[in-house]
Amino acid sequence: MDILNALVAFLNFVFIPAAAYGAQLALGALGVTLIYAILRFSNFAHGDTMAFGTAITILVTWGLQSWGVSLGPLPTALLALPVGIAATAALVLGTDRAVYRFYRAQRAAPIIFVMASVGVMFVMNGLTRLLIGVDEYRFDDGARFIIAVRDFREWSGLAEGLALRSTQALTLVVTVIVCAALFWFLNRTKSGKAMRAYSDNEDLALLSGIDPERVVRLTWIIAAGLATIAGTLYGLDKSFKAFNYFQILLPIFAAAIVGGLGNPVGAIAGGFLVAFSEVAVTYPWVKVAGYLFPGWQPGGLLQLLGTEYKFAVSFVILIVVLLFRPTGLFRGKSV
C-alpha cells in the first residue's frame, strides 16, 4: 500500500481541479441566487452574461498585451477585469431598464421573467458572437505553474507528480476575496442590509423607506461583477468558448438549487458539492486504487461515468434535491 502516492494522485487529479471548478461554479451560482433573492426569477441569461463579460475582458487583455502591458507572473486578464465588469454591469443595467422593469411594474408571474430572460439570453449570445466569434481562445499568460510536476517529483522523491497551475491557485484566492467582500457588503453595509431586507420581505422593506429600484440596480451590478469574475476565471482555467458558457448554466443552477435558491452561503456550498461530485464520478480511479491495493488488477478504469456525461451528475444532484428537499440544503426561498 502506497498511501502517499495515492494521496498525491488524488490531490492532483481530483481535489485541485474540483476545488478550482467548484470556486468558479460557486461564483456563478452566487450571481444566480442573488438575482433570485431580489428579483425572484431564475435568470437563464446568466451563462451568456458570463460569456459576454469574459469576451470583453479578453478583448481588453489583447489590447493591453499589444501595448506591452503585463502583470509579470499574473495573467494580464486581471488588469482587464474591471473594464469587463463595468461593461457587463452597463449591459445588464440596460437590459433591466429595457426589459425586466416593465414586468416588475406589472408584477408579472415569475415564469414571464424567465421567458424574458431567454430573450435576453439570445441577444447576449448574439452580442458575444459578434464581439469575439464562436472559436476557442486561450488567454492566460504569465507563469503557468506554481508547482510543476517535475519539481515536485524531484523535491519529494515520489513516483506520482503534483501540479498546481497558477490559474487554479488564482481562482481560489480570488474566490475567497470576492466572497469575503460580498458577505462583508451584505452583512455590514447599509446597502447590503437593505438588499437582505428587501429579499426577506418586500413590503416591509418598502414600508421602511428602502428604494426598491436602487436595490435592484445594486443587485444587477453585483451579479454582473460575479458573472464576469466567474467567467474570466473559468476561461483562464480551461479556455474561452462561447457555447461552453451556455452549458455551464446547468451545473450553476444545480449548485444554486442544492444550496437553496436565494441563499448565498448555500450557493457557495452547492458550487463545491456539484464540482466535487462531478469530478469524483467522472474520474477513473484505477490509478489511485493501484497505489492503495498493489495486488489488485481491476478489470476497468473504475470510472463511474464517462466525462461526456458530467452534466448528468449535476442533473442527478438536482433531481435528488428536488425529490427530498426542494428548498435546498440551506433552506432557500420557496415562492
Place this chain on the structure above:
Amino acid sequence: MSSNRQASAASPWRAPILFAALAVLFLLEGTVRNGLFSGSWNTALAILNMGLISAITALGVNMQWGYAGLFNTGVVGFLAIGGLAPVLVSLPPVQGAWDAGGPRLIGALLAGLGTLALAKIVYTRTGRIWAMALVLLAGLVAYRWLFDPAVLAIEANDSARTGNIGGLGLPVLLSWIVGGAFAAAAAWGVGKVALGLRSDYLAIATLGIGEIIVAVLRNENWLARGVMNVTSIPRPVPYEIDLQQNPAFVDFAARWGFGAAEASGIWVKLCYMSLFLVVLLGIILLAELALKSPWGRMMRAIRDNETAAEAMGKDVTARHLQIFVLGSAVIGIAGAMMITLDGLMAPNSYNPLRYTFLIWVMVIVGGSGNNWGSVLGAVLIWFLWIKAEVWGPNLIGALVGPLPEGDIKAHLLGSAPHMRFIAMGLVLLLVLRFAPRGLVPER
C-alpha cells in the same frame, strides 16, 4: 398569466390574412429570383417542409405552455429522442448484433429500470434513505455487469460499417408513433419529479434532461452510432434517382415545363409535404377537439387560476403531468419526422438555441394558446430564420459597402450570420412585451 394578455378581441379575419401573406412569401420564394428570393421551387418547398416540422414541434410546446403554462426548455432533447425511433424501428437489422449482446442489453436496461422502481418502493415502504441507497448501489453494479460486455460486443460487430444494435426493418411511418412514445416516456420521468414544485424548477430540470439526451445520442455508439451518424434511413416517399429513370415521370415533368432533375426534387418534397400536412392537421384536429371538451376547459381553468382549480377538486399536478407528457409526445413525433426527412441521424446537429429556444420564439410570436397561431409563427419564423442567412450578409454588405477595405469591414461582414440571434432575441422580447398574445391571439 392572465395579467398580461391583451384585453381587446382580435378580428376574425386576422388569421386568414396572415396565412395568405405567408403563402405569398412562399410563392415569391418559388417564382422570383432577386437579392431577396431564390426563385427555386426546390428551395421554397424545402423551407416549407422544415417549417411544417417546426410547426408540429411548436404545437407540442404550445400544448405545454399555452394550455398549461409549463415552461419546457428541453425541447431539443425530446426532438432528439424522437429522432432515435426511425433508427431503431426502420433501419434493416444489423447482422449478428442481436446475437452479440441483444438479450443481455435488454436485461441491463430492465435491471436499470427495475432498480429505480424497487428503490422507490423500498423508500415509500420503509422511509429509510440508506436502504434505498443500498438498492441503488446493488442495481448499479448489476446494471454495469450486464451492460458493459453487451455494449463492447455490439460495438465490435462490423464496427466500420455499423457497430450498433440496428433496427427492426419495419415501415418508417410506424417510427413516428414510436418517436412520440419515446419522448412521452422521457417526459413522464422528468415531469414526475419536477412538476408540483415552483414553476422555474421544471424549466431547469428540462434544460438538464435535454442536454443529457443529446449527450447519450452523441456517446452511446451501440444505439445510433453516436457522432459517426446513421445515414440512409428508409424513406416513405420515392427516391429522386428512381423518378428520373422513370420515362412516364420524365414525360409528365416535361409537360409542365420542368427538367427531370428539378421535377423529381419537387415531387419528392411535395410527397413529404402532404405527409406532414396530414400529421399536422390530424394533431390540430385532436387538439382542438380536446380543447373544446370539458377536459380543455379544465386545463385552461388550471392555467388561469391554479388555486381556484385546486379548490374545485382538480388534481393540478396530475393534470400538468398529463399535458406535459402529451406535448412532449407531439415533439417526439416531430423529431422522428425530422430524421425521416433528413435521412440522417447526426447528434452533433442538435443545438439548443436552434431546437429549443427558436421553437419558443415561434410559439410566442404566433400566439400562445392558439394552435393555428403556433403553426403560423413556426412557418413564418422558420422562413425568416433561413432567409436571414441570405439577407443578413446582403444587408451588411450593402451597409458597409462605402467603408474602406480593412479589418473592421472584414469583421463586420464575417459576423453577419450572428445577427440572426440578436434579431430573434429582439423579436421574442418585443412580442412578449408589446403583443403578449402574439400574431393570432387565443380566442
